[in-house]
Amino acid sequence: MTTVIDGKQVAASVIDAVKAASQTLQDETGIKTGLAVVIVGNDPASHAYVSAKSRMAKECGFTSVQHTLPEETTQEELAALVQTLNEDESLHGILVQLPLPKHLKSEPIIQSILPEKDVDGLHVVNAGKVATGDLDGGLVSCTPAGAMVFVRRTHGEDLSGLNAVVIGRSNLFGKPMAQLLLAANATVTIAHSRTKDLPSVCRGADILVAAVGRPQMVKADWVKPGATVIDVGINRIAAPEKGEGKFRLVGDVAFAECAEVAEVITPVPGGVGPMTIAMLMANTVIAAYRKAGKKAPKF
């Protein structure tokens, strides 16, 4: 019988732990955890994610600050805002929502965030710590950190002897995901658009993680019987059955057919997505504990 992971439920359990940790920090030190979220432009999906982040930060008992900047914001204006947020002692986390409008370069902005406030885990210092196996010293990118919660709950802490295949090589997800799996002793392959015979590479995976951005690309005959399948894709496809011009969300995995082969699978929506925001809250409270000189909790 296939287990379909309930990402909302797992995320809620992480959020409960974050709330408790932020309350403890406040009780013991008087420090209130603070998160600043920055959004530039008018992308509706990004606005929805940022609103959810700001709302969740409040629910966790944080000081929650949202900066909504117009589409025509310049590189210098955005850089100046990040500088101000870096200097604000009441803020422990800074997140700049991606993607930025096309005229802005995201990389210099991300690298200008202080590594200890980079709750997205994208600064080279944090990415480097993950790459070198120092998982407790920095901040881990939120979506892979969330996907690893599912992997740990399914397979335990030690993935020795298991083959993992990550499809996708982005800095936001594919690379850190592969490094986290490797740090847990899995044998890891990173596959991508130039990989030869992708279906047969995937068929070797005990843990198959799809992050390609191609709707329902992973088919049942790509999945090893009994595998764990983690779907990181969020794709909007036309849903004429819901009415003209309507859309529905699907992942990178053809869910119904793959669920018949996999032992454990994540759905879209309701799988990895909710974990992204939960792990952002976790990273923010971890950053606040470290700033207070206290041992940070693990989530």
Ligand SMILES: Nc1nc2c(c(=O)[nH]1)N[C@@H](CN(C=O)c1ccc(C(=O)N[C@@H](CCC(=O)O)C(=O)O)cc1)CN2
């Ligand atoms: N600075 C960042 N930008 C972006 C990140 C990120 O981690 N940091 N990730 C994505 C978007 N994202 C968070 O920002 C995000 C994506 C999806 C979800 C989510 O809960 N998805 C739901 C479905 C929601 C819907 O109806 O659209 C689900 O999968 O169940 C949360 C956060 C890109 N940018």
